[in-house]
Amino acid sequence: MHNMDVGGDSEAPVTFPFPFPPYPIQEQFMGELYRVLEAGKVGIFESPTGTGKSLSLICGSLSWLRDFEEKRRQEEALVLAAEETEDNEEKKTDGASSSVTEPDWITQFVQKKEEMDIKNRIKEDQLRRKKREEKLEQMRRNVQLKFASKRKREDDDETVRLLKLSQQILSPEGDGGPILEQGEEELVLAEYESDEETKKGVQLDDEDDFEEEHVTKIYYCSRTHSQLSQFVHELQKSPFRKETKLVSLGSRQNMCVNEDVRRLGSVQLINDRCMEMQKNKHDKKSEEPEGKKKRGGRLTCPFYAYDQMQFLREEILVEVKDIEQLVSQAREVKACPYYASRYAIPAAQLVVLPYQMLLHDFTRRASGIKLKDQVVIIDEAHNLIDTITGMYSSQVTGAQLCQAFSQLAQYMERYRSRLKAKNLMYIKQILFLLEKFVVALGGNVKQNPNFQKVSQPGTTLKSINDFLFYSQVDNINLFKVHRYCTKSMIGRKLFGFTEKFGGTAVIIPAKEAPKSGGLQQFLQNLNQKSQGEGAADGLQENGPARSASPLMQIESFLFALTNANKDGRVLVQLQGTVAQSSLKFLMLNPAVHFAQVLKDCRSVIIAGGTMQPVADFKQQLLAAAGLQPDRIVEFSCGHVIPPENILPIVLCNGPTNQQLEFTYEKRGLPDTMDETGRILTNLCNVVPGGLVCFFPSYEYERLILDRWEKSGLLKRLAAKKKIFQEPKKASQVDQVLSDYSRCIKLSGQSPGPLTGALLFSVVGGKMSEGINFSDDLGRCVVMVGMPYPNIRSPELQEKMSYLDHTLPKTNGVSPGKVLIENLCMKAVNQSIGRAIRHRGDFATILLLDHRYSRPTVLGKLPQWIRSSTEVKQSFGAAYASIRKFFQIKKTAAAPS
Template sequence: MEVNSPNSATVSFPFPFQPYPIQEQFMTELYRVLEDGKVGIFESPTGTGKSLSLICGSLAWLRDFEEKKRQEEARMLGVGETEKEGSQETDISTPSTEPDWITQFLSKKEEMDMKNKIKEEQLRRKRREERLEQMRHNNQLKFASKRKREEDETVRLLQLSQQMLSSGGEGPALEQGEEELVLVEYESDEDTRKAATLDEDDDDVEEEHVTKIYYCSRTHSQLSQFVHELQKSPFGKETRAVSLGSRQNTCVNDEVRRLGTAQLINDRCMEMQKNKHEKKVEESEGKKRRVSRLTCPFYSYEQMQFLRDEVFVEVKDIEQLVSQARKVKACPYYATRYAIPAAQVVILPYQMLLHDSTRRASGIRLKDQVVIIDEAHNLIDTITGMYSSQVTGSQFCQAHSQLAQYMERYRSRLKAKNLMYIKQILFLLEKFVGALGGNVKQNPNYQKVSQEGTTLKSINDFLFYSQVDNINLFKVQRYCTRSMISRKLFGFMEKFRTADVGITMKESTKPGGLQQFLQNLNHKDRVEGVPDGLQDAGENGHPRTASPLMQIEGFLSALTNANQDGRVLVQLQGTVAQSSLKFLMLNPAVHFAEVLKDCRSVVIAGGTMQPVSDFKQQLLISAGLSPDRIVEFSCGHVIPPENILPIVLCSGPTNQQLEFTYQKRDLPEMMDETGRILANLCNVVPGGLVVFFPSYEYQKVILDHWEKTGLTKRLSVKKKIFQEPKKASQVDQVLSEYSRIIKLSGQPGGPLTGALLFSVVGGKMSEGINFSDDLGRCVVMVGMPYPNIRSPELQEKMSYLDHILPKTNGVSAGRVLIENLCMKAVNQSIGRAIRHRGDYASIVLLDHRYSRPAILAKLPQWIRNSTEIKPAFGPAYSSVRKFFQLKKTISVPPT
């Protein structure tokens, strides 16, 4: 397909079939945004081929961009040769007003400038042509340099251990393998320049990054779906693409995979790399005793380079990549990172791209590159959650005791700077527990808080409140990162938790106090205060937990944000162990600004992006982006307008006005009216009818009421009733049975007339589940799912936005936020029904407040354009019945 570009040139968009008009519009606008270096917000409903449009539009631009660069280089070279020849054939008859020596000087200067420009272009071209060949050599240099530094560090550590052991009397003797737990000498404050120089040296041997597109999505399955679309596209054979994933998703070492949690897998992977080099050092030192340590057989540079080359042979998703890695016995995690510089498309989870330190560690460079963030409706929440942090009193106490034990064990072997920073961390932990009203010397499970409640403080106020304002948190954070103290501490606790003999400790002043509490933490089946995601069964059957200090490091890092960008919530409840400190990130734009600053262009795309004001105000304009750089695009659906019937219903069958506010929704007459509406809809809606309630609490209240009044029994006569399960593991089972009943009801003599599914907005079935065709012929939204405005976090967010953003049509920014959160949830839920061109469904919004123009404007365009407002139930029922009659479905008179 060919369309006219903004510059009146013809742009070719290869497509696997004849694209829909909305796909042509999408690709044309996307091409324009990338060409002009702007930031685009693109909305294209699910089922309209959004992924394929993104692929063909962006790769067509990349193809043309690279061709223009080649043509420009050729033109510059041609111009240089032409001007050189022209300078030799200057018309000597033309009189010159300048002296000869000036003319000659200018001529020579122009000639030299042109020669330099030509040489520069030739050099750039040569470097590009030799890029793939140079990568192996460059990475070998980098790999060797990194290995040399690690070996030097290990030698120094072993020498230190030998000196300590030979000196005698300086602390207890170290057990086998324990020397790796001791912190090495820390000199980062003085060696910052040296480290920067080493980083620059590493950059010198790294390969130049070609212009590329970073494609990000939220989940692993969405990324796999994108890869499959890329494989089927016209660009699938010629594009160099690589998929990135975490160690948890890409590790092929079964011994490491069995650890389960991401943090444990990361730590074991790095430890095994280190062991590989430490073994060589011990042999070179001529030791008779060789320590047998586990090394990773897949961490082979030659095999990883071979796998890197295989990545570019054809586009692969993570599963295909892991399968290939097992065959060639190479690590896909590192092989894919070697492939980033030469790749044209990099496919990755957007958490990996949006988190600054993760981005740098992965080798991702955004300078002058293109970033496409798909499924971006939760982007603000993702960034906010990524840079927020919460730590319980139990975790603070556990980390304090572990670190105190570590310091006692290795005090004589630690340099002064290490001891200084450890004491500072212990001081911080003690004060943080004090801020919760506790004492680190006592069991936090038995320390009752004086008064329950939540107090919200600015960062500076919290630092004064907890009496740690005299500590340089930036230096402490840098120390934690560079010394890897949390990993050392985790190894320390792992070693002595599973050992037969415990760590030598000072006797506790109170029996059954903190030491007994910590001993219980190490041996009972469930660790208090540690998230389930950080637990894993160890060799002795007891749970293995990542050190709580890792979680605390995130909290310390959060406290280094600017005072106005976040708040600290002091949450006191029950005991000190149950209480917590939570950092709430209020300004996600400060972190997204780094992406906007570096990239040539950023595209934020999704099936449902309305309302877009949140993205514009909170992410883009707040990050300093000029409004004229922002482009909005929203396309319709591929379905014909007659295939969708959205209705705002203001009143029920008995003329009871529908208003599901907190004050009115529990009234018996309101719940009865809702039941009557569903009973009538069950008469005319074929297949599946999906009902969304605003919360689990209200779903329980209204279903219990219907059970008492007998409505549930009457509904079950017409459609089999299903309810969203409480456990995520049961979702597939419920959906499978729901689907089976609907298929049976479509057959002659089948039972009932379909099924009725009760779900919750924001629950397990409001996002990611497709109710296509007969699975969702009608979606009913009961009320408006406003968030809990009493939440301290939400109140502070509203106050923050009121302070930094202007009013919109007289409405405060905080109030706009509440409406936007509500309508985002609604849009995600009602968009579950229409999934492809031949699909059709009715959408019924039960609440008269949906008829307000400001609320209607926040619906997706393809729904808003067809929405009918029905003040009374009769006309609404008639429209629904006629809609399905036209689709040649069943029709039953109303009750």
């Protein structure tokens, strides 16, 4: 283990344990990270892939946490020692002369305001602990009384239920409603109490009032499950592996060990079924055996057992585990890893979790995550703005709206006599909203949406308030409706209802809705409709689908409409039929949702391999959230590779001296496409191994490859390097990469006409992120043109307009135009960074377009690429540099 001392802003030197002697850039990274955490600032950290970023984050942040905890321990020990000394002095001076004085160091200590604050804080902590202990003891004393009261209440409820059932048997058509099948009872909504009817701030259950104290911790989040596992494995190899209490959080879909729930498939359905079973568990009698059905057919989960989960919680904190290891152990001890991991959060020092769980406010609170005075590290954050925007955006189709209306209308008619007034009121409000939303799309919920043609196709943008007035739903309180949907779990009930009765998605006019006249009549009506117009609806193909009820998707759209009017827009998209048309909420201001994270946390670190250009983060995410510039720290380190191992070139002209400009107007010209083909043909003569060519779009890739096939150029390329193309399906990516890698390896081992392979890919596609073209897999990366986003997109135009009205100009350029260029360069940086993956790697990067030579564009390349970039006006000069580059590498690699 290597220890490295770095002088920082703190009084004592900082020691960073590291598994091996760190590179200088890793030392700089950890030192700056430590200083940012100590100062409580927000840092934007850029460290290229291959530079050991994960280890630097681990060792830098955990070193700070170790020192922070040690300082607190020393402060508390000092306060306790002072109190003990004071007590002793009081005893000594009791009844004696008042001239006896305290030691000087205590007098000085008591006089210092900062240390008095520490003393007060510790006393408050002790008082809180005492109150919690008293509360816990009171709960223990009352537990038998509570159970007795609960049993009496359940017995009374059972008596009432049996009386109602006897009335139904005697009079099936009476007020009691239809006789329900076994298991159908759980489909009926429980009595709903709004927040206004319950005492705000008062827990209904004493046990919810007891909460474990959260220690100071670091929340580390990344995009994917595999990236989180990789981070945990890095920690397991680090010097902190034994002393760190780590908990890995994941979704129920990743962590559930109940096979009956897992097979539901849909994330939403798994979540809802789990919460329902958990609720049943809390309601069930203590003497009922595990895993058995409750009265009425309600299921409980055998893995949701307090003792087993507490045992698993302790196991989680004892040893560092990733999610796979945690789930495996959970199966052994028959405990729920999803809830056990959440119980472990308060005592954990490092919490590893996916983006959505931390950045989405509702999910964060539901997971028991408290950010107050904690540290958050967001890794792989180059798409952070888009991620937050996507989380709070939502879209629903006309087909979903009509399907939800039909299902909910049938549900209400089936259980009308069993539903309380509040439930009926809210269901009618939801039906009203669905009907008006369909009208906004030019349709009618009482007709088949697939057969309703749209009269005037097009997209209309509206503010939230304008859309609510346009839809005539401005008199509905969407906050209350969304709260009702969440608490009543009506989406889950509705799915269970449609699943039980065949999952049909028929459109039933109100006058033809089935009456509550018994189950057989209801099923008969339902089957007749499904065989008639329902079969042609196209809303439900190949039998009942195991997917979430459309109402679940609509709930997120309703929640989106509760955003502030200035922060979002609604796109009314009319195309083809009403079923194909849609309503889309576009979140324009992600900062409003990130602001709470910045406000609560002690420090936030936004890290990534390629963070350039950082202006977007500073303006759209940090400044827009109210963060002061002096709290923002930028850090960008170079690459571990020596400068001579990379050759980035901006090429302005092709082999026939034609200027390279891939604008939308010029890139489709035959001369432009032919010139591009000549460049690749020449490169294949000098580039060994793999050559990866990125096109700006799938459309342009198809256009240019068709041109090359007709001209015979594709055949000439294939004679030099075997050609591979990015697959259309994500599931085929691994196979293509495997074949591509095998081809390069074989061509390097045996002499022949082929000198490797050529891979055609697309910027922003399946191979532009997360795929490593290390060593011979990517000796040259070619970027054809500048991949600007589609400026004609209504969403992008609205985003540009929003920024133009809310942000100042940059060097005289409007924020909207800056956004377009930044989006382009972000995509470029992600793609070209695929080639260099470790210290010994080497590659060339060729940017085909004279516009890359502009200083504003060059300035947005990563620093480690920008410092080595050469601008070549002629292809001859670029070709000579590339040939010389590979000749030198070949000579260096040859045995002496």
